[in-house]
Amino acid sequence: MPQAKIYYDTDADLGVLNNKTIVFLGFGNQGSAQAQNLRDTGIPNEQILIANRVDSYAETAKAKGFNVTHDFGKAAAVADVLFILIPDQVQPRVFNEQFSPVMKSSAVIVVASGYNVFFNLLKFQPGQDVVMVAPRMIGSSVRSLYEKGRGFPCFVSVEQDGTGNGWASALALSRGIGATKAGAIASSVREETAMDLMAEQALWPNIIMMFREAFNVLKDAGCSDEALCYEMWMSKEPAEIFERAADDGFIAQLKHHSTVSQFGQLSGSLKLGGEAMREHFKDILYNQILNGKFTKEFSKIEDDLEKEGLDNPLNELYRRSEEIELVQAEKRVRARLAGLL
Numbered sequence: 001m002p003q004a005k006i007y008y009d010t011d012a013d014l015g016v017l018n019n020k021t022i023v024f025l026g027f028g029n030q031g032s033a034q035a036q037n038l039r040d041t042g043i044p045n046e047q048i049l050i051a052n053r054v055d056s057y058a059e060t061a062k063a064k065g066f067n068v069t070h071d072f073g074k075a076a077a078v079a080d081v082l083f084i085l086i087p088d089q090v091q092p093r094v095f096n097e098q099f100s101p102v103m104k105s106s107a108v109i110v111v112a113s114g115y116n117v118f119f120n121l122l123k124f125q126p127g128q129d130v131v132m133v134a135p136r137m138i139g140s141s142v143r144s145l146y147e148k149g150r151g152f153p154c155f156v157s158v159e160q161d162g163t164g165n166g167w168a169s170a171l172a173l174s175r176g177i178g179a180t181k182a183g184a185i186a187s188s189v190r191e192e193t194a195m196d197l198m199a200e201q202a203l204w205p206n207i208i209m210m211f212r213e214a215f216n217v218l219k220d221a222g223c224s225d226e227a228l229c230y231e232m233w234m235s236k237e238p239a240e241i242f243e244r245a246a247d248d249g250f251i252a253q254l255k256h257h258s259t260v261s262q263f264g265q266l267s268g269s270l271k272l273g274g275e276a277m278r279e280h281f282k283d284i285l286y287n288q289i290l291n292g293k294f295t296k297e298f299s300k301i302e303d304d305l306e307k308e309g310l311d312n313p314l315n316e317l318y319r320r321s322e323e324i325e326l327v328q329a330e331k332r333v334r335a336r337l338a339g340l341l
Contacts, residue, residue: 005186007156007174008180008184011180012175013171014042014172015172016168017047017173019047020081021047021049021081022048022079023048023050023051023082025082025086026086027060027068030085030142033140033177035048036064037178038176038177046067049078050068051070051075052068072094073098077102079099079104079107080104080108081108081109081169082108088116089302090302092121095123100125105128106127108129111130111133112133112135114191114193114196115189115193115196115295117132119292124160126162130158130159130162131158131173132156132159135153135177136152137153142177150181152178154174154184155185155186156184157192171184197289198284201289201294202285216325225329225333254266
């Protein structure tokens with residue numbers, strides 16, 4: 001496979017954004033961070049408009065000195081660039097109904113997630129540019145790293161180059177939010193969506209399951225709730241391990257462990273062939289994610305996700321998950337140690 005191209009500050013011309021009205025749809029975690037970064041890079045405040053419903057996020061945007069509108073039709077009409085930074089499940093309804101019909105035919109539309117573009121859930125005009133600028137960190141880190149003068153990992157792509165200037169705009173916007181300082185990685189909405197959903201629907205469910213079953217086996221062997229919770233996750237050792245992996249290397253970080261730990265982890269992992277797990281992952285990737293099966297099923301419950309109580313399917317999943325012994329044990333430990341944590 002070819003190596004991905006990486007773009008840096010020198011590859012991007014901020015002049016592309018001169019006199020452009022840049023609208024942020026949503027001022028949540030990512031919207032707040034990216035709008036502030038863009039302004040601090042030098043884009044005049046009067047060129048930036050925050051489109052947000054009446055809520056605390058809109059008030060925060062006003063408090064930070066941004067121009068805010070609750071009139072989405074007005075925002076759509078003036079946007080030369082539109083960042084779509086509201087939750088994936090509401091993007092099609094809001095964008096297709098309130099933005100797409102009145103947007104400029106030459107507008108640049110920016111997504112931070114490939115989901116809705118890959119599955120063709122958003123309606124774009126032929127002459128528009130559709131680009132992805134997708135930081136691989138939560139918004140607070142996008143902001144804090146920018147303030148420290150550092151970059152952050154980010155994917156960038158052009159999915160529709162209606163004007164012929166899609167890449168120039170994508171790179172200028174990436175630089176504007178601080179992504180090209182460390183290097184923005186050329187990607188695609190297919191790649192981003194596949195990796196994102198694979199982590200959410202295959203990798204992390206198996207990690208949760210393995211923690212759950214390891215907890216049950218050790219508890220049956222006589223280990224206490226307190227010892228198990230702290231040994232397995234409440235000590236924050238797993239977080240430190242992943243941080244070391246990011247800094248030193250996925251396997252190289254093991255050298256910070258004891259010799260017994262290093263030998264156990266390396267020999268144990270090499271004994272596990274992984275064939276069954278690989279087939280399980282392939283099944284999820286091709287027969288659940290890329291073929292659109294999950295998206296079709298998820299779209300059927302999107303309205304229910306706005307409901308309260310157990311009529312919300314997500315709340316019902318939390319209810320079922322909270323019944324497992326690992327979670328019940330954690331609650332007992334936290335209640336007993338309240339004030340010490």
